[in-house]
Amino acid sequence: MLCGKTNELLLYGSSFRTAPVVEREKMQELLQKEIENGSLPLNEALLLTTCNRVELYAVADSSYKLKNILDDDLKSGDAAYFMSGQEVVRHLLKVSLGMDSLLPGEEGITHQVKSAMVKYQKTKLARAALGSVFSSVIRSSWNMRKLYGVRAEGEEIGNIIAGKVKENMGSGFRVTIVGSGRTAQEVYKSLRDYTGGAYIVTKRALLPSELSGAKIVDYDSLGSALEDSQVVISATNTDIGNYLLTAINLPGNIKLLVDLSVPRSIDPAVRGVGFELWDMDFISRLLHDYRFSYPEEINRAINETADRIYYNVYFRRLEGSVQRIYASAYRMALNESINAQKLLKKGKIDESVIMRNMAEKIVKKMLEPLVEVPKDPSSVNLKLSMIRALYGDELNDKIGN
Numbered sequence: 001m002l003c004g005k006t007n008e009l010l011l012y013g014s015s016f017r018t019a020p021v022v023e024r025e026k027m028q029e030l031l032q033k034e035i036e037n038g039s040l041p042l043n044e045a046l047l048l049t050t051c052n053r054v055e056l057y058a059v060a061d062s063s064y065k066l067k068n069i070l071d072d073d074l075k076s077g078d079a080a081y082f083m084s085g086q087e088v089v090r091h092l093l094k095v096s097l098g099m100d101s102l103l104p105g106e107e108g109i110t111h112q113v114k115s116a117m118v119k120y121q122k123t124k125l126a127r128a129a130l131g132s133v134f135s136s137v138i139r140s141s142w143n144m145r146k147l148y149g150v151r152a153e154g155e156e157i158g159n160i161i162a163g164k165v166k167e168n169m170g171s172g173f174r175v176t177i178v179g180s181g182r183t184a185q186e187v188y189k190s191l192r193d194y195t196g197g198a199y200i201v202t203k204r205a206l207l208p209s210e211l212s213g214a215k216i217v218d219y220d221s222l223g224s225a226l227e228d229s230q231v232v233i234s235a236t237n238t239d240i241g242n243y244l245l246t247a248i249n250l251p252g253n254i255k256l257l258v259d260l261s262v263p264r265s266i267d268p269a270v271r272g273v274g275f276e277l278w279d280m281d282f283i284s285r286l287l288h289d290y291r292f293s294y295p296e297e298i299n300r301a302i303n304e305t306a307d308r309i310y311y312n313v314y315f316r317r318l319e320g321s322v323q324r325i326y327a328s329a330y331r332m333a334l335n336e337s338i339n340a341q342k343l344l345k346k347g348k349i350d351e352s353v354i355m356r357n358m359a360e361k362i363v364k365k366m367l368e369p370l371v372e373v374p375k376d377p378s379s380v381n382l383k384l385s386m387i388r389a390l391y392g393d394e395l396n397d398k399i400g401n
Contacts (some may be wrong), residue, residue, distance in 0.1 A: 001250040007043055008063045011083040012070050013055030017223050019079035021280040025263045028054040030074050041065055044130045046120040048263045050112045051280050052102050059129045087308040092156055096141035097150055101283055104292035105152040108182045114138050129313055136309040140151060148298050158186025161258060168256060169231060172196045181234030183260055185210040187233055199225035203238060235260040243267040250275060287373060332362050
């Protein structure tokens with residue numbers, strides 16, 4: 001937090017690393033209700049839900065108050081993690097880069113982050129701060145993907161699942177795919193040449209060309225599609241209830257069910273009546289051996305990018321005098337870093353000496369206004385604002401004296 005008056009950027013969530021899918025599903029349901037009811041002390045909110053995670057991003061006046069309320073309401077224990085400030089931006093960058101995914105390096109997660117931002121901007125829940133953070137993270141993650149060659153090992157989750165389905169079913173089977181997003185498109189494209197026909201169940205009016213050749217139906221026609229299929233793959237974020245498919249409404253001709261939905265759309269109890277079901281816990285084990293080797297410099301780039309995004313967003317929320325101070329400090333650091341780079345290229349001075357000299361120059365320039373005797377009331381106010389920015393509002397009484 002840059003100053004006492006600035007609202008805090010917060011994150012409360014759970015992922016495949018901390019909890020099984022059933023616990024994440026409960027957390028999503030409870031968080032969604034809390035947001036819709038307006039019962040949480042939030043100024044802004046955005047719920048990011050994917051097959052890998054459920055994360056509430058928020059702007060609130062008190063991080064500890066919000067955390068305590070969520071801990072009491074959700075009773076998630078060790079399954080939940082909590083972050084604030086720049087740590088939130090760093091985490092979101094790693095998420096958008098696929099560094100915290102079941103399939104490391106996957107691009108699909110970046111599209112899901114963008115979809116979540118658009119959804120919550122439409123509801124007016126994600127406004128200035130969250131909108132700026134998410135849009136900056138998305139833009140930066142695409143640039144970093146290109147710069148560092150970040151991508152999955154030639155495949156996305158949809159392709160991998162489709163490959164396993166082909167191994168299991170052979171060819172000529174008919175498939176119903178629930179959903180028309182990126183993962184559903186990957187599954188269909190990979191299976192297209194091996195099936196005897198495919199149904200795409202969706203609410204969308206306009207569909208991408210990647211789904212051409214499939215029969216498009218709405219949810220009202222789902223039953224007839226199932227009667228003509230041996231495989232069902234659910235890959236949708238559409239809110240269609242806790243469970244779309246149960247043992248009651250599944251015809252006996254179904255040989256394999258794959259649930260990639262958030263929340264789940266296939267009742268796990270179908271296993272008890274003879275259906276084969278692959279859920280996200282199964283897929284987590286399936287993808288356990290997939291790895292992506294990230295270059296060493298990417299962590300440094302993430303830290304630098306997260307700091308830039310965080311400060312750029314919160315510059316707008318600071319009073320004018322404090323904003324000028326931080327802008328001035330940024331320019332000083334930038335100029336000194338350019339000078340340091342020139343010296344490093346020459347290779348005549350030790351790196352540690354260059355960095356120490358750079359830091360000393362920046363500190364000296366920043367402290368000069370504090371040791372100067374103020375010449376007028378505006379200079380006094382500027383000095384007090386700088387002290388507040390450097391030391392926090394808890395020293396206001398001493399500053400006044």
